[in-house]
Amino acid sequence: MALNLRARPLDTLDGRQDVYIYQIVGRASSLEDAQRICDLFKHDLSRIQSPGYARGFCAVNQEDKTNVLIQEEWYNPSSLRFWHESPDYRRLRENLELLIEGVWEPETYVGQS
Helix, strand or coil: CCCCCCCCCCCEECCEEEEEEEEEEEEECCHHHHHHHHHHHHCCHHHHCCCCEEEEEEEECCCCCCEEEEEEEECCHHHHHHHHCCHHHHHHHHHHHCCEEEEEEEEEEEEEC
């Protein structure tokens, strides 16, 4: 999974803070692997404890149960970048790569919290 950040500087609008959303959609090698991907994501405490982490989730498509969506929300792009450069993220990515099929393309969005 390649890191592909396209974030803009932190803004506020009406006192609300921007949230940086990092999203990856891809295919698992099997139904069981799709669940394992979500389990790995859900139980990764190093991400949850990272400064700037807001929330995240992993979901399996109900029509094609090998399609997986991972979404992370961060309060600033530097925290997201720091996480993606960390040894903990590299270990998580290596574990996930054993379960995925093809290339997973990440996208980054900015939204209001």
